[in-house]
Amino acid sequence: MLRLEGLSKVYGTGDRALTDVSFTVEPGQVVGLIGPSGAGKSTLIRCINRLVEPSAGKISLGDLDITQLSRGGLRQARRRIGMIFQEYALVERLTVMENVLSGRLGYVGFWRSFFRKFPPKSVENAYRLLDRVGLSDHVNKRADALSGGQRQRVGIARALEQDPDLLLIDEPTASLDPKTSRQIMRLIIEICDERGLPAIINIHDVALAQQFVQRIIGLQGGKVVFDGSPDELDADVLTRIYGEEDWSATIRKVDEDAEGTEDSAEEIAAALDRERLAGLT
Amino acid sequence: MTTATAPAFPTTWSRPPFIKRAWLRWTLYLGALLYMILAVGSVEVNWMRVWEGLDRGLRFIQGFLLPDFTSRWEDILIGMEESLTMAVTSTVAGVAISVPIGIGAARNIAPLPVYAICRAIIALSRSFQEIIIAILFVAMFGFGPFAGFLTLSFATIGFLAKLLAEDIEDIDESQAEAVRATGAGWWQIVTYAIQPQVMPRLIGLSLYRLDINFRESAVIGIVGAGGVGATLNTAMDRYEYDSAAAILILIILIVMAAEYSSGYVRKWLQ
Amino acid sequence: MAPVMTDTSSEQVTSGPVWRKRTTKQELALWLGWLALAAFFIFCWQIMTKTTIWAFVYDAPRQALDIGSRMVPPRWEYLPNLLEPLWDTIAIATLGTLLALFMAVPVAFLAARNTTPSTRFIRPVALLIIVSSRSINSLIWALLLVAIIGPGVMAGIVAIAFRSIGFVAKLLYEAIEEIDATQVEAVSATGASKAQIMDYAVVPQILPAFAGITVFRWDINIRESTVLGLVGAGGLGLRLQESLNVLAWPQVTIIFILILITVLVSEWVSAKVRHAII
Numbered sequence: 040m041l042r043l044e045g046l047s048k049v050y051g052t053g054d055r056a057l058t059d060v061s062f063t064v065e066p067g068q069v070v071g072l073i074g075p076s077g078a079g080k081s082t083l084i085r086c087i088n089r090l091v092e093p094s095a096g097k098i099s100l101g102d103l104d105i106t107q108l109s110r111g112g113l114r115q116a117r118r119r120i121g122m123i124f125q126e127y128a129l130v131e132r133l134t135v136m137e138n139v140l141s142g143r144l145g146y147v148g149f150w151r152s153f154f155r156k157f158p159p160k161s162v163e164n165a166y167r168l169l170d171r172v173g174l175s176d177h178v179n180k181r182a183d184a185l186s187g188g189q190r191q192r193v194g195i196a197r198a199l200e201q202d203p204d205l206l207l208i209d210e211p212t213a214s215l216d217p218k219t220s221r222q223i224m225r226l227i228i229e230i231c232d233e234r235g236l237p238a239i240i241n242i243h244d245v246a247l248a249q250q251f252v253q254r255i256i257g258l259q260g261g262k263v264v265f266d267g268s269p270d271e272l273d274a275d276v277l278t279r280i281y282g283e284e285d286w287s288a289t290i291r292k293v294d295e296d297a298e299g300t301e302d303s304a305e306e307i308a309a310a311l312d313r314e315r316l317a318g319l320t
Numbered sequence: 321m322t323t324a325t326a327p328a329f330p331t332t333w334s335r336p337p338f339i340k341r342a343w344l345r346w347t348l349y350l351g352a353l354l355y356m357i358l359a360v361g362s363v364e365v366n367w368m369r370v371w372e373g374l375d376r377g378l379r380f381i382q383g384f385l386l387p388d389f390t391s392r393w394e395d396i397l398i399g400m401e402e403s404l405t406m407a408v409t410s411t412v413a414g415v416a417i418s419v420p421i422g423i424g425a426a427r428n429i430a431p432l433p434v435y436a437i438c439r440a441i442i443a444l445s446r447s448f449q450e451i452i453i454a455i456l457f458v459a460m461f462g463f464g465p466f467a468g469f470l471t472l473s474f475a476t477i478g479f480l481a482k483l484l485a486e487d488i489e490d491i492d493e494s495q496a497e498a499v500r501a502t503g504a505g506w507w508q509i510v511t512y513a514i515q516p517q518v519m520p521r522l523i524g525l526s527l528y529r530l531d532i533n534f535r536e537s538a539v540i541g542i543v544g545a546g547g548v549g550a551t552l553n554t555a556m557d558r559y560e561y562d563s564a565a566a567i568l569i570l571i572i573l574i575v576m577a578a579e580y581s582s583g584y585v586r587k588w589l590q
Numbered sequence: 591m592a593p594v595m596t597d598t599s600s601e602q603v604t605s606g607p608v609w610r611k612r613t614t615k616q617e618l619a620l621w622l623g624w625l626a627l628a629a630f631f632i633f634c635w636q637i638m639t640k641t642t643i644w645a646f647v648y649d650a651p652r653q654a655l656d657i658g659s660r661m662v663p664p665r666w667e668y669l670p671n672l673l674e675p676l677w678d679t680i681a682i683a684t685l686g687t688l689l690a691l692f693m694a695v696p697v698a699f700l701a702a703r704n705t706t707p708s709t710r711f712i713r714p715v716a717l718l719i720i721v722s723s724r725s726i727n728s729l730i731w732a733l734l735l736v737a738i739i740g741p742g743v744m745a746g747i748v749a750i751a752f753r754s755i756g757f758v759a760k761l762l763y764e765a766i767e768e769i770d771a772t773q774v775e776a777v778s779a780t781g782a783s784k785a786q787i788m789d790y791a792v793v794p795q796i797l798p799a800f801a802g803i804t805v806f807r808w809d810i811n812i813r814e815s816t817v818l819g820l821v822g823a824g825g826l827g828l829r830l831q832e833s834l835n836v837l838a839w840p841q842v843t844i845i846f847i848l849i850l851i852t853v854l855v856s857e858w859v860s861a862k863v864r865h866a867i868i
Contacts, residue, residue: 088779117781128776132794136333141790145781152786159331166329179336201780359681363747369740377738405638412631447853449817451729452846455834460653462646465638539727542821556733568726575725
């Protein structure tokens with residue numbers, strides 16, 4: 040169970056990305072996080088595994104208070120949290136297998152990982168996962184030789200190789216065509232069901248969210264403005280999240296970014312970029 | 321779902337090797353290893369001499385910390401003056417000659433015989449180190465910066481004409497096509513379609529070459545082609561490490577200033 | 591320079607606007623710029639040629655012919671004497687490049703904005719090392735090192751290494767600064783340690799650039815190591831210096847030919863290897 044209490048984030052530039060966000064994700068629950076660009080979806084998801092340091096508030100995963108962890112403790116906690124990224128974020132020059140095995144990095148020492156000598160169980164599991172996501176034939180290919188949908192499958196396998204207690208999924212379909220998007224979403228939901236795995240999915244496409252998840256949280260300007268089931272999403276709610284628009288015609292219209300939030304969206308994206316590299320220094 | 325009925329998966333995996341053919345891989349590895357052993361083995365080091373030299377090394381480091389600008393200031397000044405003027409004149413002359421040669425060496429606008437001649441000049445200029453050219457020019461034109469000027473001009477041609485030719489070969493063919501379609505002559509194509517595309521980079525490269533020419537001018541003095549290299553060589557010969565350090569520090573400072581300002585100029589040009 | 595319409599409000603009302611590439615003002619500035627450059631060139635020329643003895647310059651064509659005639663025919667029997675220096679030259683370039691890599695890699699990581707431990711204190715030091723190494727030609731390094739550790743191949747190796755550090759580190763740190771942040775983020779999100787992040791996210795991204803830079807620098811180093819012997823640092827240059835001292839021009843020709851072949855072969859090898867990597 041994941042619980043966020045009063046989570047806030049202010050970037051060094053003074054941009055307020057999140058304000059007093061609180062919610063709880065029950066075991067096995069898949070939550071869709073919607074909202075316009077710059078609403079803080081990416082920041083929120085990255086605060087949970089502290090790729091971005093929260094400014095205030097508390098995050099607990101089970102009994103563990105993630106915000107209080109030391110460096111070593113944080114590494115241990117990250118092992119339990121799988122993450123799937125928008126642009127797949129595979130290490131392009133490594134093979135598919137190395138990408139999947141990198142999910143075990145938190146469990147093995149440096150030299151073992153350096154010589155790619157992972158425990159037999161991890162290797163077996165990696166093969167099984169690649170089979171599960173339908174990539175058995177691509178084990179030794181380099182990641183940059185795959186198509187977008189295939190890469191995202193590798194990304195999913197990498198996250199599952201961690202054997203996580205929670206999945207954080209950042210715009211999993213943003214770079215994919217509509218058909219592949221649905222296939223990937225279906226795969227994610229199936230896997231979450233199989234394992235009873237809770238997940239938070241940032242998602243751009245409201246229709247896609249409605250189709251696949253059980254619960255939707257709407258963010259606007261860094262605040263939670265909606266939290267309920269997909270059926271409750273009506274024109275009123277969408278206006279609250281995205282701003283004024285004719286929602287009756289087709290709900291898919293919301294693909295376009297809401298106006299007015301875009302300037303700060305760019306600044307936040309830049310600030311986010313800087314923090315993401317902080318892990319290196 | 322990890323039941324016993326699940327198909328068995330391999331429990332080991334190793335990364336596919338970079339070179340697929342095993343015999344080739346091992347030949348290369350062993351060959352490289354053998355070469356390394358032989359090469360390292362062939363290096364003769366006179367450790368006694370190195371031990372004695374450490375004292376000098378120490379004095380040189382001291383010289384760097386406390387450089388002596390004053391006692392050889394006159395010589396340094398003359399050397400720097402020669403180096404800087406050599407760098408400027410040779411860059412200007414070199415660029416002026418490089419432009420026609422560069423155009424001649426671009427396959428898409430030059431006829432074959434011209435292309436062959438220009439490419440041959442470029443290859444000749446690029447194959448030999450500045451210092452070798454300097455030796456020849458000093459033998460022909462006598463000691464002093466004039467030989468250095470010729471050396472650096474010649475070296476500039478090999479560098480600049482080659483890059484210029486490659487730039488022209490890489491230009492957006494559609495623009496040249498558009499100009500050609502209006503019935504323009506060769507000269508008009510060069511001035512209207514090619515020059516605007518190539519000019520900014522040519523200026524950037526010229527500034528970069530000015531920087532290189534200055535650095536090289538500090539070297540060719542060793543064989544008598546003028547510049548601060550001669551002063552440096554004298555200082556080293558007389559074991560005046562503090563003066564030598566002063567010269568090196570000046571060179572580093574001037575190169576840094578040149579790099580900084582050329583970056584500024586390039587930004588300003590755009 | 592965008593084409594600009596000339597001012598139409600004043601005199602050309604009747605004839606309509608006349609298109610010109612530049613305005614009069616721009617044209618003037620351009621000409622002044624050229625004029626300034628020419629003046630500066632003449633000024634530098636005057637200073638540079640202060641000490642030139644023009645008689646020698648006028649005499650140059652005759653000298654050239656004289657040297658040229660003495661350079662042929664090349665003394666082919668001298669070739670066997672050059673094989674050992676050739677081996678040394680290649681060893682200087684190869685071992686010097688390898689030595690440089692060991693020192694350049696840490697410097698590059700300290701200089702790259704995204705990996706340096708401190709932008710304020712350590713990065714400037716790393717940049718200073720890079721610029722110092724780059725500003726000083728390998729021949730000057732060799733001059734210093736021959737004085738310090740004595741003449742021979744060792745001085746050549748160290749000179750090549752010192753000169754290459756700046757080159758390799760500069761190109762490498764630029765490659766490091768361009769790496770894709772999301773790949774780093776993804777690997778850190780798995781709970782990997784810093785060393786593992788380096789191994790799995792950073793190194794794979796910079797490895798092709800690193801290999802390319804290495805081979806490129808090795809090619810340059812072959813060229814440079816052919817002449818290091820002029821100041822006593824071993825290799826072909828040593829024989830060149832000896833031959834020049836006794837004005838043995840037919841031997842010089844042979845050495846030139848050998849240098850030319852070596853340079854061409856190394857260029858071919860480096861092009862092949864770079865092609866195979868990328």
